[in-house]
Amino acid sequence: MSAIVQLSKVSKSYTRGKQEVVVLRDLDLSIEEGDFAALMGPSGSGKTTLLNLIGGLDQPTSGSITVAGQQLEKLNAKALAKWRAEKIGFVFQFYNLLPVLTAQRNVELPLLLTKLNAAQRRKNAATALAIVGLADRASHKPGELSGGQQQRVAIARALVADPTLLICDEPTGDLDRDTADEILDLLALLNREHGKTIVMVTHDPKAADHARHVLHLDKGRLVEEAHA
Numbered sequence: 001m002s003a004i005v006q007l008s009k010v011s012k013s014y015t016r017g018k019q020e021v022v023v024l025r026d027l028d029l030s031i032e033e034g035d036f037a038a039l040m041g042p043s044g045s046g047k048t049t050l051l052n053l054i055g056g057l058d059q060p061t062s063g064s065i066t067v068a069g070q071q072l073e074k075l076n077a078k079a080l081a082k083w084r085a086e087k088i089g090f091v092f093q094f095y096n097l098l099p100v101l102t103a104q105r106n107v108e109l110p111l112l113l114t115k116l117n118a119a120q121r122r123k124n125a126a127t128a129l130a131i132v133g134l135a136d137r138a139s140h141k142p143g144e145l146s147g148g149q150q151q152r153v154a155i156a157r158a159l160v161a162d163p164t165l166l167i168c169d170e171p172t173g174d175l176d177r178d179t180a181d182e183i184l185d186l187l188a189l190l191n192r193e194h195g196k197t198i199v200m201v202t203h204d205p206k207a208a209d210h211a212r213h214v215l216h217l218d219k220g221r222l223v224e225e226a227h228a
Helices: 047-054 077-087 103-113 118-131 147-159 177-193
Strands: 003-016 019-032 036-040 062-067 088-092 165-169 197-201 213-218 221-227
Touching: 003 047, 003 197, 019 047, 019 197, 019 221, 036 047, 036 177, 047 062, 047 165, 047 197, 077 088, 088 147, 103 118, 103 147, 118 147, 147 177, 165 177, 177 197
Parallel strands: 036 197, 036 213, 088 165, 165 197
Antiparallel strands: 003 019, 003 062, 213 221
């Protein structure tokens, strides 16, 4: 297996007034293709910042980030947006679905950035909804769906463009235990049977148990690694 995510000496800091706040410090990280990595750590440890760097939503202060063969800090904003649309599927704690659109139309949204025609967009969205077990809910709007179903729609939307990497930020943080386990089982299925590489931030040890590989971050540094 080759590394799909490679970070070398990555640091990230922000300026607040006259104070520099260092979030990540000289981080080295390698995630293999086909892995399901859970990223854990206390609040403020830099988990979401690291996820945003891997997903190309933010740029490092120093160091190098290579994801799916592309060195991200060398891309301008337009090229980075195109790269994200092709390579990354995002799943967030809050589903970020548009309430006026059906599940089908919500899932289709990322495909509006592609050259696919309307019929192909509909077909791909239907396939993604079927993968997450919601083919029979395609015409329902978010308000007509449970929280777990809404997160499944969000996962289908993340999958629809067949991304190289799924990035999940607390994907079960807003769900009850049983529903959370269903979503985690779905992510594990996508990893195991569909070959999707997944990086997931979570504070929940039970969620991390579904991953193949657990990373622990504290004060901007990886403090240990454990394999599931």
